[in-house]
Amino acid sequence: MAIPDNPESGPRRTRGRPRGWDDKTAQNTIKSLDRAMAVFDHVSRGSGLALSTIAAETQESPATIYRILVTLAGRGLVEFDAEAQLWHIGPHAFTIGTRFLRRTSLVDRARPVLRRLMEATGETANLGVEREGAILFVSQVETHASIRAFFPPGTLSPMHVSGIGKALLAAMPQDRLERLLAGQDFASFTEHTITDRDRLADELRRIRARGYAVDDEERNLGMRCIAAPVFDMNAEAVAGVSLSGPTSRVTPDAVVGLSGEVIAAAEALTRAIGGVARREV
Amino acid sequence: MAIPDNPESGPRRTRGRPRGWDDKTAQNTIKSLDRAMAVFDHVSRGSGLALSTIAAETQESPATIYRILVTLAGRGLVEFDAEAQLWHIGPHAFTIGTRFLRRTSLVDRARPVLRRLMEATGETANLGVEREGAILFVSQVETHASIRAFFPPGTLSPMHVSGIGKALLAAMPQDRLERLLAGQDFASFTEHTITDRDRLADELRRIRARGYAVDDEERNLGMRCIAAPVFDMNAEAVAGVSLSGPTSRVTPDAVVGLSGEVIAAAEALTRAIGGVARREV
DNA sequence: CTTGTGTTTTTCATATCGTGAAAAATGATT
């Protein structure tokens, strides 16, 4: 299967581009609009909020909140439950929000995240998804170092020997986990491969606890791998981000520091595809 | 919109309710906010709009548009594609929008059911609810097959051309059915679309008899769909589960077998949300 | 390299319009 990895392409009619498009330009924001959006966000989080509650929690005057809500309600972005006198997120917010899906491709969104991760750490960054009980590596940004982990996009790997695979297994509901493992034969690749079901269960517990998985020469001798899960809109783990490098650089000591970067990248990607992390649910 | 709302839900201290909550109170709206939301909506509709385009189409000054966009971008509601210099809907809009679905546990409960249905049949499984006389597809588990039915969550479809729509119509009390159909124009999508009121009545009788509905290329040529209704605690059909796939796989012969799976899934979901099927009443 | 063109930002002076305090309205509670 060819992985469509289209780097820079398409129309490029760039004119009048400003220099810094970081967030320094955040001086030109409209204050009142920003505050209104904060209220919008707040309402969407809660499940039925009273006007007074919102006012208190957002530190705004009830009058202001009232006008914001009425305005948003006029466009269906929020909704008023007249029975219970509570404000909810409205249907049109859903309609607008789902329009985002039209242009979301996990792979495209992952590129900048992977690049940043590689640049921050100097190691090869990977993106993998689950396909038929195995991990399919779909995208990658390679390090510049001459000694590097190498496995091209398109590679398939059993779940129990890949960092991403273990990260996904650890983030999975129990029943689905069991169904997936039922079809596995726990093939051994190196002397470090986990081939025992109980040891894997232990490992998954550990992964859940610390938030990232490590493939410690379980697939290839001399290669270590750190991975974290990416969640979709349903808080289901749909992909994993990983960092892979030679054991000489990715030492057990280094893993601790690198894991932070990997987790941050996974979280950034989760946000970029409109996902929500398990714990936010 | 008939999504079962959990009646428990927090404080119910209803006081100081206003009289008319129609739209007469739309005098208290905030002008600038409303205009900003119009821009937001506009951006979400388009697929990549230039600042100048938005300004022209919304009749606002470029400067204003710029500030609105920068503000919204600060919250991830819109996004700026620096390559192409185009504005898009942002990931956070999606995040907020999907929170609409949390108002009901229906979607959450449906996930495992849909997944199992997909795995059992190999075809894409969908969940839809009725909203304003149309079917809103709110959740989906896609098949892995490369030839697949595709319509993203958030899609709206007239009731008479969707399997779920017909299943819901068939499970509806007569008076509500008539009220709903009154507002329909029976738009035709393919040569198989049912555009005649009497033929639809026949079809609904057939659906009631066998317990499932079939969309036989009535919406999209080459796509067949099998659907069954999901009931809430009041034995009202509040949602539908469907299976959709290409006519090459979902043949008339296959429909018989698949329908059993669909009905089972719908019944499982009915149980999962504490509903009761019509006949159990 | 210089000039020209179609963009996108920033500046700035102006009056619009959003704001909060407080009063009025409203329905639940006693």
Place this chain on the structure above:
DNA sequence: AATCATTTTTCACGATATGAAAAACACAAG
């Protein structure tokens, strides 16, 4: 009825959103 806890509305003020125009910018053409 009277009281209370909310939610609307009113009102006067000044913060701030606004559009025009100028500046900054990228690219194309000369």
